[in-house]
Amino acid sequence: MRTLTLSDIEFLIFAVRWTLLLSALAFAGGGLVGIIIALLRTSQQPLLRMLAIAYIRVFQGTPLLLQLFLVFFGGDLLGFGLGPWLSAMLGLSLNAGAFLGEIWRGAIQGVPRGQIEAARSLGLGYGPTMGKVVLPQALRLAVAPTVGFLVNLVKSTSLASILGFVELIRAGQLLNNATFRPFLIFSTVALIYFVICWPLTMASRRLEARLAQAYRR
């Protein structure tokens, strides 16, 4: 056991970059999966819709921690381990995809049906209808809940620590093992998460209020 020094706290604050990087990568991956799920979910084909519904149900109906473990140990299927980095990123992306898909489905369906009909009667195919007419309008509806979901995503990256990935929480645990000051260390960790998440929460709330106001007019 040794005493906690200023450089330890510095170590903790710098570990936040891994949390942020993992969040960003998982958001990018999740965004990719999410847009596919949202498009499948709003498709005209019942089979594609069912596929998307099943995906969402499964990922929202099981613990994220378990999904991460399955990806982590599922690497064995391929004959090589994925390691904490890749499995955390992949697991979080697949999970975020389900939630973002559901959020964005709502946004797509929030665009008035007449817009699609108008685009179609102008002779636009599925691609241009979605890309040029529906999605740009859906984007506006999607921003507030997506920012809100980011808070969840940042918090979720903490579970990567259980796979052995050294991000903020794992750094806190390592530090605690050496210095045994759990109260101080974990409250600092909590504070750092709060500093990241709270502005996002506030931004999401403000965006939501602004959107509600725009629609009241």
Added chain:
Amino acid sequence: MNYIFQFGEILKPVNFDELLWGMSNTLRLSALAMVLSLAFAIVGAMLRTSGPKWAQALIAAYVEIIRNTPFLVQIFMIFFGLPTVGLRLDANGAALVAMVLNGSAYTIEIVRAGIESITAGQMDAAKAIGLRQMQSFRLVVLPQALKVMLAPLGSQFILLMLNSSIVSVVSADELMAAAQDVQSRTFRPFETYIIVFVIYFGLSMAFQAAFALIDRWAFARAEHR
């Protein structure tokens, strides 16, 4: 892909029974946490909407702090942090406290939204026919608010059940911890977690069905009265 699945070992009674034991503990822990969270949340939401100024601020701060930090940090604070200031809890106690503390914050917001969706006119009418503050809340506002709250409460409680897997990190008795025990004994982690995956999925489907039933049973009749 030349991986050979071996579920046989995990389905042997000695291992599978441990998973079932874990499942029943998960159910019990989640159910207890749900009931306590709801109870605390009703009180919390009342204070948040109509309590004294300082209580409103306190509850608001509590909700923001819990909702903007990961559950994992909360359980670490409770299990590792609190003993250093003299409050020692065993793993199961810490797990329950963490789940209730976390669940209450989210539930307070749901209950508050439910209460605020009931118009002030209902409260005025209740008072006009001679009910006192608490009576009008309990007999007029709450039953109507509960109906609005039921769907979000259902999803929140399912999330709480799924989040209970995280308390395995302090080795509290529940399904995820049982799974870790079984996989370390059988050396078949992938198969073990697939089975546990199916169990959790079954649990959340069951909870969903249960909430749908509660909705039908409690509110279908109320409307005909």
